Amino acid sequence: MRMPCHPTSRYSLASSVFFVTYIPLSIPANVLAQRYGTRPVLSLLMVGFGAVGTCQMLATGLSDLVAIRLVLGVTEAGVYGNLDIILNRFLGSPPPAFASATITVLHPGALS
Numbered sequence: 043m044r045m046p047c048h049p050t051s052r053y054s055l056a057s058s059v060f061f062v063t064y065i066p067l068s069i070p071a072n073v074l075a076q077r078y079g080t081r082p083v084l085s086l087l088m089v090g091f092g093a094v095g096t097c098q099m100l101a102t103g104l105s106d107l108v109a110i111r112l113v114l115g116v117t118e119a120g121v122y123g124n125l126d127i128i129l130n131r132f133l134g135s136p137p138p139a140f141a142s143a144t145i146t147v148l149h150p151g152a153l154s
Contacts, residue, residue, distance in 0.1 A: 056107045056111055059108050059112055059115075060118075061115065063112050063116045063119065064118060067115070070119075071124070076127070080128050087117055087118070087120050093117075094113050098111075
């Protein structure tokens with residue numbers, strides 16, 4: 043059986059709907075980290091990210107997958123910014139390009 047080499051429109055929709063919640067909620071998640079601390083916020087985000095990521099295997103249709111991807115965008119929104127805050131506190135004040143490159147290498151989810 044031959045499989046198409048290009049992604050279908052369903053796959054594109056499920057992949058891109060993630061950014062509908064990820065982009066607008068990145069800044070509020072980082073404000074929460076500044077206010078309540080990075081440990082509790084990053085812990086909640088990572089536990090939620092893992093739980094929602096695991097729930098993706100339970101999706102039976104496109105609507106389920108789209109809903110789960112929207113929630114995944116909510117839980118992953120603040121992870122990159124929180125890691126940046128932690129890295130800046132740990133290393134002092136590194137150049138911004140160094141901090142972003144280090145987070146990208148250490149956080150495999152940023153590459154996907």
